């Protein structure tokens with residue numbers, strides 16, 4: 001079943017066109033990787049879904065509802081959680097305070113407490129250190145914290161912008177193992193942006209390659225990283 005459907009959306013920043021009638025669908029329970037060179041429009045795509053930027057044309061449907069133009073908090077409440085690029089951890093707040101920020105507009109305190117316990121069950125390391133300042137965590141631990149925070153709203157889909165950025169490969173392995181476990185145990189859908197296709201090839205799933213604000217190539221991640229088409233599309237060979 002299609003959970004998220006992006007149809008021909010365009011986004012501009014002033015005169016610069018960051019997305020040019022881009023179309024992508026994400027199926028329930030799958031892992032979709034969005035890869036592509038710097039400036040391709042990957043982060044803008046996530047921001048458009050999250051409601052942080054508004055497309056000038058096109059449709060975005062999430063879980064049956066039209067969401068383009070809606071406010072970020074409304075979209076979050078419908079089950080879309082985004083982990084932005086650069087892991088925004090509030091270093092001066094404790095780990096638990098950081099997690100509680102992910103509860104958002106949810107009024108029900110009991111539900112928030114249950115969500116917190118669930119996140120601690122996934123990340124015991126965060127529970128052990130819940131009163132420590134988040135600023136003392138390593139990069140990998142901070143990535144786990146922001147994923148935990150995104151889980152606090154009990155999303156259907158988590159979109160993560162470049163989770164491996166700045167992390168050692170071994171730490172990235174741990175982050176991905178956790179994401180896949182969450183996907184399988186909770187029926188979460190994953191939309192993961194990574195500049196390089198390497199991780200998509202290792203993890204498997206479906207992959208979309210973006211270039212110049214459009215989808216240049218789409219297919220099975222493991223198959224695509226083996227072939228030449230990916231490299232050609234990534235660097236734009238054969239276009240001119």
Ligand SMILES: Nc1ncnc2c1ncn2[C@@H]1O[C@H](COP(=O)(O)OP(=O)(O)O)[C@@H](O)[C@H]1O
Nearest residue numbers: 013016018036037038039040041042043044045
């Ligand atoms: N806030 C902004 N203002 C102006 N231009 C932007 C802004 N954010 C991104 N861009 C531009 O939009 C294009 C797409 O950027 P982005 O979506 O961040 O790409 P990616 O995540 O694939 O590197 C780039 O040319 C970038 O410079």
Ligand SMILES: [Mg+2]
Nearest residue numbers: 042043044085
């Ligand atoms: Mg980006």
